[in-house]
Amino acid sequence: AQTVTQSQPEMSVQEAETVTLSCTYDTSENNYYLFWYKQPPSRQMILVIRQEAYKQQNATENRFSVNFQKAAKSFSLKISDSQLGDTAMYFCAFMKGTNSGNTPLVFGKGTRLSVIA
């Protein structure tokens, strides 16, 4: 079974600074996807970024980027120019790749990020 570990339960960052959230995972699969989701106080789960394991290039979405180290099974999220609206719980998630059927998301326990003015 796959497992996802987020070792930082809580983090804080000053507005406009950069912060990195860590995530490691354990799998024997070769084809899979990794995600970062954000859950603000409203509890709505919002997709931040997605990475396909077969792609060597790290995914980026505006101020959000990942450092995907496949051999080390590490998938960290970097948030640049942090904004107050980035305050949220961040979840790292794993999904097996498949051409059919469904593979559920496996989530880490989350990292609570507070952006301080």
Add this chain to the structure above:
Amino acid sequence: KAGVTQTPRYLIKTRGQQVTLSCSPISGHRSVSWYQQTPGQGLQFLFEYFSETQRNKGNFPGRFSGRQFSNSRSEMNVSTLELGDSALYLCASSLRGVETQYFGPGTRLLVL
């Protein structure tokens, strides 16, 4: 496109009652997955429906069930509610179930 919608948003029930939660996926999405979120257990997969068929099921008791309609809307039912069923229930949709899942706002269930 409208996002995933869930109704109701909040629900209070007493032990022993049953409850039905509803989820409408993004238009064109045929896969609907349900997750339970609690402070102690985190996010756990309940089940997934695709084309009105349950394709995958998590490790939950039979009191938790669901169904999907021909328009891809899904309902989740919990019978004989227990205090431990208090949670945020999240629904997620995707095109076929093998792509990115997009979440609804959740239904917060409190069992007294």
